[in-house]
Amino acid sequence: xxxxxxxxxxxxxxxxRLQNRGVSPDKLTELLTLDKERRDTIQSVENLKADxxxxxxxxxxxxxxxxxxxxxxxxxxxxxxxxKALDLRQTELxxxxxxxxxxxxxxxxxxxxxxxxxxxxxxxxxxxxENYQSRPHALLExxxxxxxxxxxxxxxxxxxxxxxxxxxxxxxxxxVGDGARLERAVYNFMLDEHRKEGYTEMITPIVVNDSAMFGxxxxxxxxxxxxxxxxxxxxxxxxxxxxxxxxYSGETIPSDQLPIKFTALSPSFRKEAGxxxxxxxxxxxxxxxxxxxxxxxxxxEQSYKxxxxxxxxxENILQKLGLPYHVIMLSTGDxxxxxxxxxxxxxxxxxxxxxxEISSVSNTEDFQARRMHIxxxxxxxxxxxxxxxxxxxxxxxxxxxxxxxxxxNEDGSVTIPxxxxxxxxxxxxxxxxxxx
RNA sequence: GGAGAUAUGGCACAAUCCGGUACUGCAACGGACUCGAAAUCCGUCGAGCCGCUUAUAGCGGUGUGCGGGUUCAAAUCCCGCUAUCUCCUCCA
Numbered sequence: 001x002x003x004x005x006x007x008x009x010x011x012x013x014x015x016x017r018l019q020n021r022g023v024s025p026d027k028l029t030e031l032l033t034l035d036k037e038r039r040d041t042i043q044s045v046e047n048l049k050a051d052x053x054x055x056x057x058x059x060x061x062x063x064x065x066x067x068x069x070x071x072x073x074x075x076x077x078x079x080x081x082x083x084k085a086l087d088l089r090q091t092e093l094x095x096x097x098x099x100x101x102x103x104x105x106x107x108x109x110x111x112x113x114x115x116x117x118x119x120x121x122x123x124x125x126x127x128x129x130e131n132y133q134s135r136p137h138a139l140l141e142x143x144x145x146x147x148x149x150x151x152x153x154x155x156x157x158x159x160x161x162x163x164x165x166x167x168x169x170x171x172x173x174x175x176v177g178d179g180a181r182l183e184r185a186v187y188n189f190m191l192d193e194h195r196k197e198g199y200t201e202m203i204t205p206i207v208v209n210d211s212a213m214f215g216x217x218x219x220x221x222x223x224x225x226x227x228x229x230x231x232x233x234x235x236x237x238x239x240x241x242x243x244x245x246x247x248y249s250g251e252t253i254p255s256d257q258l259p260i261k262f263t264a265l266s267p268s269f270r271k272e273a274g275x276x277x278x279x280x281x282x283x284x285x286x287x288x289x290x291x292x293x294x295x296x297x298x299x300x301e302q303s304y305k306x307x308x309x310x311x312x313x314x315e316n317i318l319q320k321l322g323l324p325y326h327v328i329m330l331s332t333g334d335x336x337x338x339x340x341x342x343x344x345x346x347x348x349x350x351x352x353x354x355x356x357e358i359s360s361v362s363n364t365e366d367f368q369a370r371r372m373h374i375x376x377x378x379x380x381x382x383x384x385x386x387x388x389x390x391x392x393x394x395x396x397x398x399x400x401x402x403x404x405x406x407x408x409n410e411d412g413s414v415t416i417p418x419x420x421x422x423x424x425x426x427x428x429x430x431x432x433x434x435x436x
Numbered sequence: 437g438g439a440g441a442u443a444u445g446g447c448a449c450a451a452u453c454c455g456g457u458a459c460u461g462c463a464a465c466g467g468a469c470u471c472g473a474a475a476u477c478c479g480u481c482g483a484g485c486c487g488c489u490u491a492u493a494g495c496g497g498u499g500u501g502c503g504g505g506u507u508c509a510a511a512u513c514c515c516g517c518u519a520u521c522u523c524c525u526c527c528a
Binding site for chain 1: 456483486487488496497498509
């Protein structure tokens with residue numbers, strides 16, 4: 001949620017910044033008009049209430065002295081009727097202002113490139129392992145035997161998309177045998193790495209209420225992509241960002257505890273409405289996938305430093321796994337609803353010959369904190385909104401996909417990245433196993 | 437799932453039956469005493485949110501778990517909801 005006082009006082013600047021995020025200036029005018037009417041109504045009703053409070057005192061005083069107060073009561077009956085009508089009007093206007101404001105995306109930080117889509121994104125840096133040139137995957141033209149991760153997985157008998165579709169539907173799968181073991185190794189490795197960086201590990205509810213979904217900005221605008229429990233005020237989380245960030249909703253965090261860092265593995269559920277036909281095969285786009293998430297609560301002055309370090313925490317995982325990647329800064333048109341600034345980390349997929357998003361790290365500044373009412377006390381003991389950040393660290397399924405493509409061998413086997421071998425009982429390779 | 441109870445400031449509580457300025461204590465803050473501190477004494481203290489204005493402040497509104505209703509007036513009466521506790525039932 002944006003600060004309506006800021007919008008009121010900086011109309012021209014706000015119009016421009018909103019336009020950068022694809023919001024027409026008309027919307028702002030509409031909001032501010034409603035807001036003005038709302039404030040006028042408040043003033044009228046508050047004057048009446050002040051009168052009524054004074055009159056009520058007099059009535060109470062008269063009654064205590066056994067005096068007649070029926071004239072005053074009759075007069076107040078009329079005033080109260082007026083107050084009731086105005087209160088009703090004010091509630092309507094409050095709702096309208098809130099509903100409208102709830103659909104405004106966050107404003108972008110000043111250094112975010114302005115653009116309408118991903119074409120305006122700006123590459124920040126590229127990384128690949130030192131010995132990467134020695135592997136065939138780095139060749140500009142992939143060798144013929146190089147397979148897509150889903151073909152590797154199916155040939156090894158460790159990914160079963162068919163049975164996933166049979167039992168659940170499209171975009172669901174079973175991991176089988178070493179596949180399940182590899183997935184488990186990957187997320188255990190990620191959680192251990194984040195723990196070393198000072199993140200507190202959490203296991204969260206994976207069903208949350210509407211107010212939590214509103215708090216992080218999924219609701220009210222993006223309900224069609226969510227798995228909502230029918231007839232209940234509950235939704236299967238699209239990301240652990242929701243329960244992790246809402247952990248402190250409505251609370252004041254003691255300022256000496258900031259910054260606070262959480263990490264959690266959770267399944268993520270997405271309907272992928274509007275993505276029909278995209279990435280229909282493999283682990284890239286599923287209705288249910290595992291993700292290790294990172295969340296931070298910080299003071300405003302430290303949030304951008306923490307954004308950089310959170311991005312580095314995501315990169316660290318890929319570096320230790322030896323997977324090539326690059327980091328891009330998203331443009332104003334490509335960022336998510338709640339973000340003020342976002343870095344995407346994209347991993348190299350040699351068979352597709354392109355980078356795929358494997359992590360998205362955002363600073364939402366006080367946008368989510370204002371929706372959730374998460375505050376701290378500053379040096380003057382005044383309540384201020386915290387800044388919240390979130391990032392994937394990383395999408396587990398996509399990491400498995402990247403390993404299968406980057407570490408596959410000509411004989412169809414897959415070498416297990418060294419850092420994962422201790423998590424797989426010392427196993428060094430995935431080879432085809434008899435299957436069920 | 438069934439029955440009962442509870443929800444009031446940072447904390448602990450009173451007022452609820454029978455509607456009329458939300459009591460008191462602790463904590464906190466300011467001051468006195470003291471070389472200093474403790475103790476003691478005096479004073480202040482409804483957080484947050486909203487609006488207005490002469491804007492580091494002042495005034496007003498709101499505010500007794502949440503949402504409604506009745507009333508000139510609701511912590512108090514009525515309806516709905518949520519959470520917590522106890523017991524029963526069930527269960528991993």
